[in-house]
Amino acid sequence: MCYRIALNFEDGVTRFVDCKAGEKVLDAAFRGKINLPMDCSDGVCGTCKCRAESGAYDMGDDYIEDALTEDEAAGGLVLTCQMVPSSDCVLSVPVTAASCKTGQQTFAATVTRIEPHHDAAVVLELAVDDGDAAPAFLPGQYVNIDVPGSGDHRSYSFSTAPGERQLGFLIKKIPDGLMGGWLAGAKPGDRLELTGPMGSFYLRDGEGPLLFLAGGTALAPFLSMLEVLARADSQRQIHLIYGVTRDLDLVLVDEIAAYAARLPNFTFATVVADQASDHPRKGWVTQHMPEDMLSAGGFDVYLCGPPPMVDAVRHYLDDQGIQAASFHYEKFTPNVPLKAIA
Structure with missing residues (x-):
């Protein structure tokens, strides 16, 4: 053993x-x-x-x-x-x-699927080569993916569970973005080099309630966490708030909803900031926090999104005097490598 x-x-x-x-x-x-x-x-x-x-x-x-x-x-x-x-x-x-005297691990993978979601995001799926071990990582961590021909890389969180040979990523579409430009002409069979895993934003063991707060394509690490929790038949209370700017930025909602059938105590809410939207929940994630969870206490917070969102949530919790059992966050800046903060 x-x-x-x-x-x-x-x-x-x-x-x-x-x-x-x-x-x-x-x-x-x-x-x-x-x-x-x-x-x-x-x-x-x-x-x-x-x-x-x-x-x-x-x-x-x-x-x-x-x-x-x-x-x-x-x-x-x-x-x-x-x-x-x-x-x-x-x-x-x-x-x-x-x-x-050790360093980051590097491995290669082949593109198997590229699926655009309007002008908001792209789902990228890669297959690890036969004969190579599936990469080990902790749910929530990320890798650096080299952008072919650029000499540079971009950082993306795994959206799939550890130990899989099929790797998934959710990539934000950015006008004139480096990775987006390459993906526009990419096709299944293309090869990519990856380095990692990295990051201190990952799911910890525990029994208490979980509050997941995701902004935009920073939904990816939470999909990895949810898959791990579902496979473990977790009985923890889990609530995910998924906030975006526009209606079109809401992607993979069906995948989120599918976890409600696999996790008995999982709920989620989507929030759109655009006040012109017809979405039933508008505004910021801080306006849609579950009062029952906040008042009961003892919950763990996992927060990943753009820096303004992360800072706003941190200030909100401080201002309201809300004490989480633990608080883990990562600021997601699409144009540059991710920086793991806590």
Whole structure:
């Protein structure tokens, strides 16, 4: 038996290693040619200290208090030289990937489908080559996709679940955009180079209610999260608010609605900012927050969208004194690589 360990480095790079039953994370990383910080490897110095974001594990009792205090252990800090996983885990590593003599993974994929949605967005589907492993990532993360012939790349969140050979992305149409220009002439069979996964915006383990707030094509990471939750038969209360500027910007609503049949406690609302719209819910996502969830508390917020939307939601929650159990957000700027903020 092996457990999949995601190592999230502070520069946004994520690498995965397989940890054998009874094996320590530090040893599994070294076997995978990733040199995690270490000095003594005996639970004495504390150099290998990381934070366990999720997963089950055993730390044993072969380390000293100076290396890891009781308070630190209670707060989720671990020593990778002593940590033995008993499930898949996610670790936050407080150094860059380069300092651990590792880097971003690069892989190739073939275009299988390009489907425009009016002038708002394009659904891009890619197939990983036969014989290559399906890319590992955390639901919500993104990759850099090289734009052929440009020497540049654009960043897009996966809209599909991890472990699939068919990868999906939702790409905003931008007049004279670099990727949009290439897609206009692309066809099935064309090849693309991808680098990743990256980003600290991903779905965490938990049992409490989830409030998903998506703006425009930043719907993509939430589709990945919903698919993972549906496959796990999640019983969590989940509410998604999907906000756009115009009616034509509402895409893949049928796919969202399909999750209501697979997730017993999932609801969603679409919101259009254009006041001239006939949509039943107009305005901003902050005007359509579920009062029952906000008043009950204990919910986790995941927010992804254009910077003005992200900033508006953050200020709204602060101004209203609304305290979430956890708050994770990413600002989505279509013209430049994504920047993972929290």
